[in-house]
Amino acid sequence: MSESTNLREPHAQLVMAHGWLLRGRIWQPLQQQLEPQWSCWAPDLPGFGSAQRPPGLSPTLPAYGRWLAQEAKQRAAGVPLVLLGHSLGGSVVLHAAALLGDQLQGIVLLGCGGGVYQRRPFARLRQVGCALSWFQGDRRAARGLLLNSTQRRAVAGLPKLVSQLAMPSLWIGGGNDQVMQPVYVRHLAGYAPDHQIEVLPGAGHLPMRDQPAALAEVLIPWLQRLASPRS
Template identity: 30%
Template sequence: MATIEILGVPHAYELTAPTSCPYTLVFIHGWLNSRGYWQPVISRLSDDLQCLSYDLRGFGESQSLPETDFSRGQTSSDLTPSSSSTLNSSFDSLYTPAAYAQDLAVLLQQLNIKNAWLIGHSLGGTIALWAAAQMPECIQGVICINAGGGIYLKEAFEQFRSAGQRFLQVRPRWLSQIPLIDLLFTRASVARPLERYWARQRVIDFVVADPEASLGTLLDSTTEEEINRLPQLVSQLKQPVYFLAGANDKVMEPKYVRHLASFHRLFQYCGDNVIEIPDCGHLAMLEQPDAVANHIRSIVNVQESVVNSH
């Protein structure tokens, strides 16, 4: 593990060795997760594709320094986000997907990565879409995993936000020490029970996540404005965008994945850009790592062939 400081927060990351492929795959985890969840997929790809995984600010090992008082405005001049007013209005909070995309822009800049494919899980998929809009010259394509949406259902989202806040209130540090607590997490949001190792990791990530970041990302990513902006964002992206959906995903059902995917030009002009993975819930990279890795490799290889043919 290495760290890079971004806006006063040390960010933990892992970068595999360069390969002959011109692209780096950048993996972005979801809410209350960490970079480790990508390891089963990265281990299947890293021989021929360079892979970068990192912990989002406030999660995993990317935790704020207590004495740090930072302002996002101090660094915005170093970046080249889109001039779109809708992008700029999303930097007001530290915990919007657009703000996390700005963190990613700094990370790629510091690591001198100029050619990247973004692979984002759940909330990480939304962050990847924002990053693609902010850095069109650097981001070659996006693969969203268990990510979609773009329909604001007022009652459902209010219930989700309320349940999420209650969920976050029950997070004492000793929770991870309760015998068999991980058994609850083996079955949460997956089609088949996870291995105990990953269930234990989910408990740890749940407990150690920064309270402000946990609540901030929950609330700022589920506002009516944020949800309604997603289809517009996808429709404006020039890069290819693919979606991997879990056929049994109860958190992000395939119909909502297809809805968001339908706004991208790839869906309209070049066929279906949604790939449904059978017998898979909301954690595809843990439940079906072979399928996820194979789809990623196939998508990147096809797009590289298209670029080379031109």
């Protein structure tokens, strides 16, 4: 009876931030692996999917971090939080983390790494990305976030954000990820005071969609350790 009751009572509210030009539903296969034990909320970030960007919300990582922190607090209503971020959404999570205080139990970063500015690759990424953003509902939000996240200052500032994390972090890379290779995930994760790194063999850049069961096998034990009383 008690075990059944525990399964109906989420340990924490999981808030999932998607990557660039994606939308919240990319998390649905993983959500199916986690619910009902874990309550999941995967919104469309403002300007992506069906979510409109408020006029006062600048298309920058700090602004989106503030938005995510505010929405997560409201959604959780006092329940402990765990933030999950994929790719660009991981950078948003890093900006939100410092604003949530003790309510934030941990963060999970998927396909998120870097911290080393590379001029030519980033220039090509901006060129291709700005062309693709024509197909995005809010072109200013898409282009603004891409340009902001690939500027030298933003890239160089990631290690400092990571080094200031006051909660445990789980970093997950895909063994076959050609967008964010595991070496870059390991590099950025190394700045975190309390971190764990996992690489999913054979996974690409979207493990929450393509390998949700394998991802859940890594994620659930880590979440359970967060929820367990510490000695």
